[in-house]
Amino acid sequence: xxxxxxxxxxxxxxxxxxxxxxxxxxxxxxxxxxxxxxxxxxxxxxxxxxxxxxxxxxxxxxxxxxxxxxxxxxxxxxxxxxxxxxxxxxxxxxxxxxxxxxxxxxxxxxxxxxxxxxxxxxxxxxxxxxxxxxxxxxxxxxxxxxxxxxxxxxxxxxxxxxxxxxxxxxxxxxxxxxxxxxxxxxxxxxxxxxxxxxxxxxxxxxxxxxxxxxxxxxxxxxxxxxxxxxxxxxxxxxxxxxxxxxxxxxxxxxxxxxxxxxxxxxxxxxxxxxxxxxx
Amino acid sequence: xxxxxxxxxxxxxxxxxxxxxxxxxxxxxxxxxxxxxxxxxxxxxxxxxxxxxxxxxxxxxxxxxxxxxxxxxxxxxxxxxxxxxxxxxxxxxxxxxxxxxxxxxxxxxxxxxxxxxxxxxxxxxxxxxxxxxxxxxxxxxxxxxxxxxxxxxxxxxxxxxxxxxxxxxxxxxxxxxxxxxxxxxxxxxxxxxxxxxxxxxxxxxxxxxxxxxxxxxxxxxxxxxxxxxxxxxxxxxxxxxxxxxxxxxxxxxxxxxxxxxxxxxxxxxxxxxxxxxxxxxxxxxxxxxxxxxxxxxxxxxxxxxxxxxxxxxxxxxxxxxxxxxxxxxxxxxxxxxxxxxxxxxxxxxxxxxxxxxxxxxxxxxxxxxxxxxxxxxxxxxxxxxxxxxxxxxxxxxxxxxxxxxxxxxxxxxxxxxxxxxxxxxxxxxxxxxxxxxxxxxxxxxxxxxxxxxxxxx
Numbered sequence: 001x002x003x004x005x006x007x008x009x010x011x012x013x014x015x016x017x018x019x020x021x022x023x024x025x026x027x028x029x030x031x032x033x034x035x036x037x038x039x040x041x042x043x044x045x046x047x048x049x050x051x052x053x054x055x056x057x058x059x060x061x062x063x064x065x066x067x068x069x070x071x072x073x074x075x076x077x078x079x080x081x082x083x084x085x086x087x088x089x090x091x092x093x094x095x096x097x098x099x100x101x102x103x104x105x106x107x108x109x110x111x112x113x114x115x116x117x118x119x120x121x122x123x124x125x126x127x128x129x130x131x132x133x134x135x136x137x138x139x140x141x142x143x144x145x146x147x148x149x150x151x152x153x154x155x156x157x158x159x160x161x162x163x164x165x166x167x168x169x170x171x172x173x174x175x176x177x178x179x180x181x182x183x184x185x186x187x188x189x190x191x192x193x194x195x196x197x198x199x200x201x202x203x204x205x206x207x208x209x210x211x212x213x214x215x216x217x218x219x220x221x222x223x224x225x226x227x228x229x230x231x232x233x234x235x236x237x238x239x240x241x242x243x244x245x246x247x248x249x250x251x252x253x254x255x256x257x258x259x260x261x262x263x264x265x266x267x268x269x270x271x272x273x274x275x276x277x278x279x
Numbered sequence: 280x281x282x283x284x285x286x287x288x289x290x291x292x293x294x295x296x297x298x299x300x301x302x303x304x305x306x307x308x309x310x311x312x313x314x315x316x317x318x319x320x321x322x323x324x325x326x327x328x329x330x331x332x333x334x335x336x337x338x339x340x341x342x343x344x345x346x347x348x349x350x351x352x353x354x355x356x357x358x359x360x361x362x363x364x365x366x367x368x369x370x371x372x373x374x375x376x377x378x379x380x381x382x383x384x385x386x387x388x389x390x391x392x393x394x395x396x397x398x399x400x401x402x403x404x405x406x407x408x409x410x411x412x413x414x415x416x417x418x419x420x421x422x423x424x425x426x427x428x429x430x431x432x433x434x435x436x437x438x439x440x441x442x443x444x445x446x447x448x449x450x451x452x453x454x455x456x457x458x459x460x461x462x463x464x465x466x467x468x469x470x471x472x473x474x475x476x477x478x479x480x481x482x483x484x485x486x487x488x489x490x491x492x493x494x495x496x497x498x499x500x501x502x503x504x505x506x507x508x509x510x511x512x513x514x515x516x517x518x519x520x521x522x523x524x525x526x527x528x529x530x531x532x533x534x535x536x537x538x539x540x541x542x543x544x545x546x547x548x549x550x551x552x553x554x555x556x557x558x559x560x561x562x563x564x565x566x567x568x569x570x571x572x573x574x575x576x577x578x579x580x581x582x583x584x585x586x587x588x589x590x591x592x593x594x595x596x597x598x599x600x601x602x603x604x605x606x607x608x609x610x611x612x613x614x615x616x617x618x619x620x621x622x623x624x625x626x627x628x629x630x631x632x633x634x635x636x637x638x639x640x641x642x643x644x645x646x647x648x649x650x651x652x653x654x655x656x657x658x659x660x661x662x663x664x665x666x667x668x669x670x671x672x673x674x675x676x677x678x679x680x681x682x683x684x685x686x687x688x689x690x691x692x693x694x695x696x697x698x699x700x701x702x703x704x705x706x707x708x709x710x711x712x713x714x715x716x717x718x719x720x721x722x723x724x725x726x727x728x729x730x731x732x733x734x735x736x
Contacts, residue, residue: 071338072338072339072675072676073333073338073339074339079672081670081671081672082671082672083671098670098672107516107517110423110425110426110515111425111426111427111428111515111516112423112426113410113422113423113426113428113429114406114409114410114420114422114423115420115422115423131409131418131420132402132403133401133402133403133404133406133407133409133410134332134401134402134403135397135401135402135410135428136337136342136343136401136402137426137428137512137516139339139340139342140340140342140343140516140518140664141516141517141518142340143517143518143669144670144673145339145340145666145670145673148339149332149337149339149342149402150331150402151331151332151333151337152330152331152333153331173330173331173332173402174331174332174401174402174403175402175403176402244670245669245670248517
């Protein structure tokens with residue numbers, strides 16, 4: 001730990017002794033402790049949307065009726081974006097799951113006037129619904145557009161209201177919500193481990209999306225633990241890992257692994273050289 | 280420019296206070312119409328409070344629209360008062376006298392209107408205190424000092440407070456005048472309390488003058504800071520098209536452009552509505568128009584800088600935003616309209632003395648400027664949020680709803696109503712200041728020479 005990081009930690013603990021528990025992101029060194037993160041292997045993703053459904057069920061997300069989708073007010077904490085690669089007739093449909101990237105240097109956190117969104121000590125970009133006043137500044141700031149606004153109070157017709165997850169808040173109108181990395185599951189595992197007097201297991205925490213993924217395209221764990229599967233995967237596949245919109249410098253906690261395509265349509269540059277050949 | 284003698288003290292007093300004590304029929308007609316519009320807006324706001332913001336045109340990912348545009352617009356208009364009043368007072372421009380009060384009052388009411396908009400557009404307006412007031416309340420969380428939305432209220436409320444003080448200090452002698460001329464004991468008592476015992480002694484005049492000058496000087500940095508901070512609402516985010524270092528001066532000069540134009544519009548209306556033909560003359564409009572030529576041109580320069588900075592960066596998302604603003608419909612229509620309204624029509628027209636001195640054409644061109652400046656804010660704020668680059672599923676469009684049109688119309692009603700009410704209750708023309716100008720303008724014969732009766736100390 002560097003001296004400035006020491007000072008930061010000391011300051012953070014002094015602050016928490018005063019009953020203030022809000023660390024700024026400068027006080028959370030990402031090289032220390034837990035950093036929850038995800039590795040998304042695009043080579044495995046089939047675009048089946050199981051993660052979308054699982055997330056919807058786990059997190060009490062309001063029903064996305066057709067009308068909501070048409071007026072672009074549907075809420076999908078994780079969404080499968082389809083995009084086309086190449087020109088017809090060689091066009092290929094590609095899929096990329098986009099969820100909150102839990103950026104280490106998040107553009108949404110700095111603009112929130114009431115600390116409704118901040119970075120916690122475990123690398124999560126946390127959304128505190130009770131604090132949120134709905135300025136929607138964070139949703140404007142987010143380059144991934146993964147923050148969704150509640151235009152009305154959500155309603156579930158009978159008997160769907162019976163399947164609401166008791167661990168998750170139902171969000172009221174006028175506030176922003178987004179992917180939490182299933183923070184309720186993380187907490188449950190941590191509390192269980194603590195009561196049983198042991199460490200949290202390597203891949204014990206599973207958000208709903210990762211759990212439901214039939215091809216294991218989404219894997220979740222502590223990225224700072226070199227023994228965890230995602231960390232190993234990200235390292236083993238270092239030649240094809242990337243983060244989304246890297247040029248924004250947001251330091252995302254979600255790492256993508258590029259599609260492996262033996263029949264890729266190689267784009268040619270001005271000199272007729274396939275773009276891949278430069279890499 | 281030296282003020283010519285237009286009326287003796289008695290006539291000035293009568294004509295300048297005339298509207299305060301008279302009740303013309305049109306006052307009730309206009310006031311009623313404006314109130315009707317306000318009631319409509321009130322209904323919309325109540326619906327928004329009860330059922331959420333579903334009545335507005337927002338959708339994913341365009342979460343700011345007309346209301347924020349309108350906020351920026353009215354903050355802009357509010358810059359007129361201080362620009363005209365404080366700067367002209369400090370530079371002792373004599374022609375400022377009839378202009379100042381109207382400009383300052385316009386500042387107050389446009390500021391009061393502007394602050395409504397960020398509040399009603401937030402999802403839970405009843406929690407406004409949590410971000411406008413720097414205190415941790417019961418939450419253990421102070422407002423986030425890194426957020427421009429926390430800088431905004433402090434800048435705006437400082438500006439509002441100092442502007443009200445500024446107006447009040449200048450108003451004191453006129454309140455005393457109204458007290459002395461009030462037709463009934465009740466209004467005499469009210470003006471008496473407001474005048475705080477101003478009797479026109481030398482000491483009181485000295486204090487009043489010094490306070491006015493000091494406030495003029497103190498208010499100028501606030502004036503620059505307010506719109507800079509409003510521009511940082513956009514500039515400090517990483518949104519391509521907003522993320523621009525030129526925004527602060529660009530917004531400030533744009534604000535002065537629309538604000539001074541609004542002052543000209545208001546003065547022309549006042550000249551006819553309040554019967555002030557003797558006091559608001561072609562010379563005043565002419566001077567303001569000459570000021571506007573400079574301001575408009577500087578504003579155009581900053582607009583082009585904004586554009587060039589966007590292009591020179593060659594950041595693809597930024598270039599995309601500019602392409603959408605200037606080339607793709609419907610934005611291209613708005614872009615062309617705004618640049619024509621805000622610069623191409625008015626400024627060449629103002630080059631001609633005959634037009635600068637023509638009330639009708641000045642009225643038309645200054646209205647055009649404000650139409651253009653409103654559209655300019657719209658073009659700055661919304662296209663950048665549509666995110667039509669990068670991730671395909673976030674492509675969004677914005678279509679304002681009827682509610683938003685009502686709210687925008689009501690904001691104009693609110694400003695006009697505020698202005699009208701002020702001029703009904705208090706002297707909108709600075710009678711004391713004008714009379715001072717008259718005295719300074721009086722010339723006496725000393726031997727063969729014809730010299731000003733009084734010199735400025």
